[in-house]
Amino acid sequence: MTAGGYFGRALVVDVDGDSATGTPLELDDRVLRSYLGGVGLGTWLLHRLAPPGVDPLAPEAPLAFVFSPLVGTPLTTSAKFAVLAKSPLTGMITDALASSQFAISGKLTGHDAIVVRGRADALSVLMIDAFGVRLEAAPELAGMAAAEAESAVRERFGRGWRTAAVGPAAERGVRYATISHDGRHAGRGGLGAVLGAKNIKAVMVKAGTRVDVADQRAVLAAAKDLRERSFGPATAKYRELGTLANLLAFNAVSTLPTRNFTAATFAEAPRLAAEELHEMRGVARNSCASCSIGCEHIYSRKGGGSQRMEYENVFALGPLCGVSDPDDVFAASARCDELGIDTISAGGTIAWAMECVERGLIDAPWLRFGDGPALLRALDLIGSRSEGLGALLAMGSRAAAAVVGQGSIDFAPQVKGLELPGYEPRSLQSMALGLAVNARGADHNRSGAYEADLSGDLDRLAGGSAHVAAAIGTEDRAAVMDSMILCKFLRGVFTEPFDEWAALLRPVTGWDVTADELRTVARRIVLAKRVFNLREGATTDDDTLPRRMLDTPLELGSGRTATLTEERLRSMVEGYYTGRGLDVDGRPDPADLADLRL
């Protein structure tokens, strides 16, 4: 009997020419309990379905939409899903989480995951409901923004469908294109490019069944309790100002990456601060589906319209590029949404290019730090993937640096090809390790080790064994939250997270799951991702940071310098390997592989 909250099967959709067929893939209880759902189950599916060495943009490369046992329950923030694929940006596993009704409708097609393979002859939409799968040619959607495409398919196919769509950048193969739905994005690693390469503009799902939980009454009680706790001080930041509240605080503690990581403070940060913008331009606050936090803050734009702003897009399109005019940053953010590209990778790649211009390595004298219109022009070139600079920057900073050469890789702000998020590694040294070793690349969602750096519990400027333990701990917690799935903005409400998460899973699934079992699940998921990357050729050389971070001390606002040497990072990486039971090359003991149930 399938556990509560699950259907016990994935749907593998093979697209070929002008048709698509769906084949169920049974997911037994052992696999579900080992990987839960979301990122964990998606990792297992990629191991099963991605041919070793596959080109991420090849037809046979799978793209997985993965739901979770909590999707469809009244537990706050549970309407989430994961999207996984081999990344065209990193060549390794990538996953992104998103929240919307797509999660609920997708799961209620009767599947715990939907995996898409193949390629359509013409631009198409893939439609999945409880009755089957079909492919519809949709050439009229070409070049449309994702939101526009969502409206168009709703008009054409009627209401009741939920849509995940890509923008024009994905159609053109920009390697950090996103998948969007209800204005939210599965943003990192180029998942949109994978879907675009299949000639699929949108995946549409319609709910047609229901899923039972093991103990409905207990789930309702747990949902009520979690909802009440979600209104407490642990989420105040998100409710009141949203993630953009980070910007001024990070500037105050010299960890706001500025001008391609050449500085960690930005003199004009107050212009972009949530505290300022909230008063002057705040117009609304929204929630994702099934969420009681409401972290989404909407600001008015000059000349009309509004824009959702988060810390990461403001950091990447603002200080990282030296841009301080909020209207330029708002416009750049909106342009990324329209094109369907990851703001972090876009901002990081453009900031790298701006430095290349400064150093005379790229001949584009108009592309200067601090120039908002130049930032918009660069985004348009990327979105159109126009010959020359557009095509170069559409590859991401690592691949572009390989073309430009002349040492430009040393200051390309990336790990494993994924551009760094807005956390300066030299002044957050637990996070430095988290960024270096994470399977997805430079990532703040699968490794939230900055929490330890900002907790006051350790010296954030002197990475050592305590930082290793912190990085492993946050990675483990993220692995479970991203698999069961709960929004990480809830993480502060849990005082004994593994115990409390087990208590949430028990009434949903009917399993007698314990905290210790979830700790094992966490380690398994982290290891499974690493093993996937090893299979694809990753080595210990990939577990590092850009040379700039290791060679160049960072001057802090206090006057002190923060130094992260290669030796210190390597020592932490080795500590991480030891803590994870890996050998000196970051490889697992073969005996541990059996536990992965691959």
Place this chain on the structure above:
Amino acid sequence: MQVSTHSDGPAAGIVLAGGRSSRMGESKATLEWHGSTLLRRTAGLLARAVDGAVVVVRAPGQPLPALPAGVEVVDDPVEGLGPMQGIASGLAAVADRAQVAFVCSTDLPFLHPAYVRRVLAALDSDVDVVLPHAHGHRQPLAAAYRTALAPVVAGLVADGQLKLAMLFDHCRVHRTDDAGLLADPRLGALDPTLDSVLNVNEPDDYRAARARPEPEITVQRYGALASNGRRGPETVRAATLGAAAAAVGLALDRHVVAALNGDQITRDAEMPLVVGDMVAFLSADAGG
């Protein structure tokens, strides 16, 4: 908060706590200081000022108040031999980790990190000791020493030569007066009257010092903590981080942390504050 203080690598801090406090009539180490203790404050100030180990030297088995995290305690081998023995024990305790150390007594409630850095900075390669002459007096217990002196000091103690003047006869001493100290613009701005060297020996000294206003610092709240119009810098008087938080209606807990002078982040409510400090209060739930 620690700041690189010396070109010879990490600088250590040594607090001598083993004195008998006979004129005070009670242990100076445990004297109350704005919700903390005198020793906690002095050790905390040294920890803020140097980038190496901080060691408290006490008499054998002497009870001490709570100390800042990471501060080490070493025992004098023999009680009652005065500061020479304490310096010998302290320098020996850190000699494997630091080439230079700032040495001070417990009873310096107005010690400013800028003073510590100024004195350490004067300890160049031609000098073994930087001996301030402030307020007209030698200040051997607010001075900088090379840790390589440890065996020299120990030898003098073994020979029964317990006066610090004997040590200065055996090493290269750089003497600096008020004007020399205040030539450092940062120290001149933050401690223009060199209160850093004011010690409290008798109850009246203590009462007078305790009655002084707490240092004036600047506080700024960020993010959700800045709601209800409480944005921008505020000036408050507070001797500790906890008092600064309370002054603006906050408490340091799992949701609130403080960054001192844009540098180290902490929830240590007893972290000592000094004139000129800037404290940023942040949501501990940063990120996302």
